Amino acid sequence: MPFIERPFCEVLGTPFAHDPGDGMVSGEAIAHPPVFDRLRSVALHDGVARDLVHDLKYRDRGDLAPMMAGWMARAAATELAQADGIVPVPLHRTRLFRRMFNQSAELGRHLAALSDIDFMPQVLVRRKRTEQQVGLTANARALNVRGAFIVPKERQDMVFGRRLILIDDVYTTGATVSAATTALKKAGATDVTVLTFARAVSGPI
Secondary structure, eight states: OOBOOSSBOTTTOOBOSSOOOTTOOOHHHHHSOOSSSEEEEEEESSHHHHHHHHHHHHSOOGGGHHHHHHHHHHHTHHHHHTOSEEEEOOOOHHHHHHHSSOHHHHHHHHHHHHHTOEEOTTSOEEOSOOOOOTTOOHHHHHHHHTTOEEOOGGGGGGTTTOEEEEEEEEESSSHHHHHHHHHHHHTTOSEEEEEEEEEOOOSOO
């Protein structure tokens, strides 16, 4: 499996082809700073890692979630040690009804148990039914999920002043986790680390 190991960009977690020194940030992160504070992922979205994501998401292989969460705990050990809560990217209720489970919530639930950190699936709500992101351009993805998430007023005290880990299965363009992070920060989260099992990387690394 193509694990992501250091050296990588401290913000976007993008692997470097050579070691530029501690604390280095990629040109992409400088030119286009994300709304989240940092991204950490276990592996590149290829080969075995892609198969695991697809098996969990589309083939009802919930038994894979504990193993995958264990790798995620290793990939973000430093960030988890400082976190106050784990928040999965939610599905819209209609999609959740059809799929019967949320793969991000399954990963987050097992990660919370491994890390002894509060699991907070109720704080973030997907209020807009969006199209599937697969097959959309980067701009279309961003438009698709703009304003899709909200922290309900009665749950904002669970977010305010907290350092949070936002969980998703795959990072592609960042549109979904960026929209989710915007909602969390609007509710007062002080720090958001995005943690995914896999991530896509375009071009050479």
